Amino acid sequence: MNQNHDNALSGTSPQGPPGQPVNDQLIELTSLIETAKILNTSLDYRFILNHIMLASMGKLAVSRTAAVVRAEGGAQQGEGSRIRIGKGISLSDDVLDELYQIDLEGSVDASGVHNSLAKKLADSGVNRIFAIRTSHRLFGYFFIGRKLIGTGLAPTEIEFVSTLCNIAAAAIENASVFQQYKDSNSELQRRVQELQTLFELSKEFSLLVDEPRALRTLEFAIMGQTGARKYAVCLSNGKEPRVVVNRIPGIESLDLRPLCSLDQALRLTDSMTEPAVAAELARKGVEIVIPFQLKGRTSGLLLLGERLSKSPYLDSEINFLSSLCNLAAMAIDNAHLFKESLAKQRLEEELNLAHAIQEKLLPREMPSFVGSDVATFHIPTKQVGGDYFDVIKLNENLICVAIADVSGKGFPAALLMANLQSAFRALMAAELDLAGITERLNSIIFGNTDFDKFITFFAAVYSSVSKHLIYVNAGHNYPFLMKSDGRIVRLDKGGLILGIVQRAAYETGDEPVDNGDVLYMFTDGVSEALNLSEEQFTEERLEGILRLNSTLRPAAILEAVRNEIVNFVGDAPQSDDITQVCVKFL
Amino acid sequence: MNEFKVLTRDSGNAVVMDLHGFLDAHTAPDLEKTFAELIGKGKFNIVVNFDALNYISSAGLGVFMAYIDEVRGNHGDIKLANMQQKVFNVFDLLGFPFLYEIYKDQDEALKKFNSQ
Numbered sequence: 069m070n071q072n073h074d075n076a077l078s079g080t081s082p083q084g085p086p087g088q089p090v091n092d093q094l095i096e097l098t099s100l101i102e103t104a105k106i107l108n109t110s111l112d113y114r115f116i117l118n119h120i121m122l123a124s125m126g127k128l129a130v131s132r133t134a135a136v137v138r139a140e141g142g143a144q145q146g147e148g149s150r151i152r153i154g155k156g157i158s159l160s161d162d163v164l165d166e167l168y169q170i171d172l173e174g175s176v177d178a179s180g181v182h183n184s185l186a187k188k189l190a191d192s193g194v195n196r197i198f199a200i201r202t203s204h205r206l207f208g209y210f211f212i213g214r215k216l217i218g219t220g221l222a223p224t225e226i227e228f229v230s231t232l233c234n235i236a237a238a239a240i241e242n243a244s245v246f247q248q249y250k251d252s253n254s255e256l257q258r259r260v261q262e263l264q265t266l267f268e269l270s271k272e273f274s275l276l277v278d279e280p281r282a283l284r285t286l287e288f289a290i291m292g293q294t295g296a297r298k299y300a301v302c303l304s305n306g307k308e309p310r311v312v313v314n315r316i317p318g319i320e321s322l323d324l325r326p327l328c329s330l331d332q333a334l335r336l337t338d339s340m341t342e343p344a345v346a347a348e349l350a351r352k353g354v355e356i357v358i359p360f361q362l363k364g365r366t367s368g369l370l371l372l373g374e375r376l377s378k379s380p381y382l383d384s385e386i387n388f389l390s391s392l393c394n395l396a397a398m399a400i401d402n403a404h405l406f407k408e409s410l411a412k413q414r415l416e417e418e419l420n421l422a423h424a425i426q427e428k429l430l431p432r433e434m435p436s437f438v439g440s441d442v443a444t445f446h447i448p449t450k451q452v453g454g455d456y457f458d459v460i461k462l463n464e465n466l467i468c469v470a471i472a473d474v475s476g477k478g479f480p481a482a483l484l485m486a487n488l489q490s491a492f493r494a495l496m497a498a499e500l501d502l503a504g505i506t507e508r509l510n511s512i513i514f515g516n517t518d519f520d521k522f523i524t525f526f527a528a529v530y531s532s533v534s535k536h537l538i539y540v541n542a543g544h545n546y547p548f549l550m551k552s553d554g555r556i557v558r559l560d561k562g563g564l565i566l567g568i569v570q571r572a573a574y575e576t577g578d579e580p581v582d583n584g585d586v587l588y589m590f591t592d593g594v595s596e597a598l599n600l601s602e603e604q605f606t607e608e609r610l611e612g613i614l615r616l617n618s619t620l621r622p623a624a625i626l627e628a629v630r631n632e633i634v635n636f637v638g639d640a641p642q643s644d645d646i647t648q649v650c651v652k653f654l
Numbered sequence: 655m656n657e658f659k660v661l662t663r664d665s666g667n668a669v670v671m672d673l674h675g676f677l678d679a680h681t682a683p684d685l686e687k688t689f690a691e692l693i694g695k696g697k698f699n700i701v702v703n704f705d706a707l708n709y710i711s712s713a714g715l716g717v718f719m720a721y722i723d724e725v726r727g728n729h730g731d732i733k734l735a736n737m738q739q740k741v742f743n744v745f746d747l748l749g750f751p752f753l754y755e756i757y758k759d760q761d762e763a764l765k766k767f768n769s770q
Contacts, residue, residue, distance in 0.1 A: 257747050258748075261712060262712075264711060268678055268679050269679055271680075281683070285682070288716030288719075291719035292716030292718075293748065295750070295753065376719075376752070
């Protein structure tokens with residue numbers, strides 16, 4: 069179309085002197101009208117400029133022309149940049165800058181501007197300059213060289229070109245308005261897309277419960293929405309910052325702590341002095357740092373570098389990315405909370421399981437014995453504890469009772485208690501020599517523990533035939549043997565606590581037993597139970613209660629002690645496992 | 655919940671990925687997985703057939719960004735084809751036509767790979 073039109077124009081005429089024939093003027097007018105029609109339907113700056121160039125070259129027989137306009141907006145046109153085309157004339161940016169400052173109207177001869185500029189124009193081959201402008205706005209200039217026959221332009225020719233330029237100015241204004249409309253339309257669409265992304269991510273983040281997934285989703289949104297190819301994410305949240313996503317080589321070794329207190333986005337330049345790391349990051353390609361804000365604190369950073377289009381990030385995009393980062397911060401925080409509560413829940417389940425196992429290790433139902441009545445009582449402080457007691461029927465006439473207290477609490481104590489029980493039961497099944505058994509137990513416990521773990525242990529075997537109680541005490545609170553005649557014997561024979569030294573020798577005690585005698589065994593949870601004033605229950609108080617109640621049945625004796633402890637302790641929390649075993653010999 | 659499905663098939667020296675349904679933040683991991691598998695197998699000539707894809711969000715676009723550098727670094731490319739207009743509009747809005755070759759028809763894209 070362009071081409072046809074040029075031919076039509078160039079074929080129109082030789083130039084005419086003033087007062088040229090009416091026919092020529094008519095042809096000129098027709099070509100101007102045609103030009104106006106074509107240019108006004110075009111939205112392309114280059115097409116418009118090219119058209120007036122070719123039209124005047126053909127009509128005036130000049131070979132050198134050039135045109136320049138300032139492009140308005142529009143990514144495709146190159147925002148704020150100059151569009152220039154030329155045939156045989158090329159002008160430097162300096163010359164164009166000067167010309168824009170002059171703000172010409174109409175047209176002037178190239179020699180009519182001030183000296184230095186006139187010379188530069190003449191050097192470039194420019195003979196005349198035409199402003200491309202509407203009444204209120206200068207878009208650019210059209211330059212024309214000498215005619216092929218070597219002369220300047222005649223007045224009618226100047227008028228012709230001026231008219232062409234006016235038509236072009238109107239067309240460019242039209243295109244510029246259209247471009248602005250197109251720009252704001254696509255800006256609007258981009259904003260809508262941003263909002264959709266925020267909406268979508270807030271929905272998606274609410275479903276996510278792990279940090280890597282949340283980070284990956286954030287990455288996709290950043291890449292998809294901005295086209296960023298270089299970026300990194302660093303999470304701090306009050307701790308040492310850790311880079312969790314890194315697509316910017318060289319930042320891993322930098323100290324990002326100074327940025328972790330940022331509360332708004334920061335554009336970096338390599339001449340920045342504050343914070344210290346900013347200039348270094350800028351040199352590595354980071355353009356913007358955007359903080360993750362969570363409950364008024366900065367919990368992470370998005371470091372944003374170049375994107376595929378290489379265009380700078382707009383303020384509105386930074387606002388969008390800030391919102392996105394804040395959403396991500398919330399999702400990551402939720403993921404951490406979820407993980408913590410899951411871990412806690414799992415631990416509780418394991419504790420409950422361990423508690424159930426431990427309860428099964430301790431004897432629950434007492435076997436029936438000839439010549440004795442046994443009761444036990446046990447309250448652990450935590451779900452699992454380190455107290456151990458056992459009642460074993462060796463045969464119809466032989467009963468074994470034991471009590472022990474493992475140092476420490478919780479899982480380690482419970483494990484050691486289980487270890488002690490299995491060893492003790494196995495040894496009891498094999499032989500009856502209590503001193504030998506205790507020596508072996510000591511070696512086993514020593515071998516299985518560190519120096520800071522130990523066990524106080526007491527075991528006794530009672531024969532209803534011989535009516536004797538054989539016992540060994542390895543550092544345990546002395547049990548009471550309440551004689552039916554009112555005497556009290558403390559059972560203290562034995563040796564060292566289990567687990568302190570590799571080899572230890574133990575002696576056994578031997579007490580004759582009469583009908584009505586009571587054996588009372590306890591752990592320090594009884595004697596050292598604390599009240600609110602941090603006072604201990606004490607063995608003296610315990611002895612008093614035992615004296616008063618020794619004629620009762622074992623279960624009733626234990627109940628009496630328990631009631632006294634409850635009264636004594638009041639509202640104070642239980643500080644240690646409480647275990648009691650009581651045997652009445654009949 | 656809107657479904658998303660991705661199937662792959664070999665075609666000459668390239669692999670065609672057929673996308674179906676809705677590609678958004680929720681379904682992006684499925685596409686990510688497929689890309690990772692192809693790249694893991696050393697397949698870098700990839701044509702994505704959008705014919706049956708009804709919706710794409712920014713996060714969905716992000717997946718293509720995530721792999722383009724690695725694919726091109728291995729002398730391959732991700733070429734896009736058969737987009738519905740509304741899907742193309744999203745690509746266009748975010749400037750992707752400058753970054754990716756987008757074809758009306760997957761055969762054109764395949765021809766490009768095969769002529770290499």
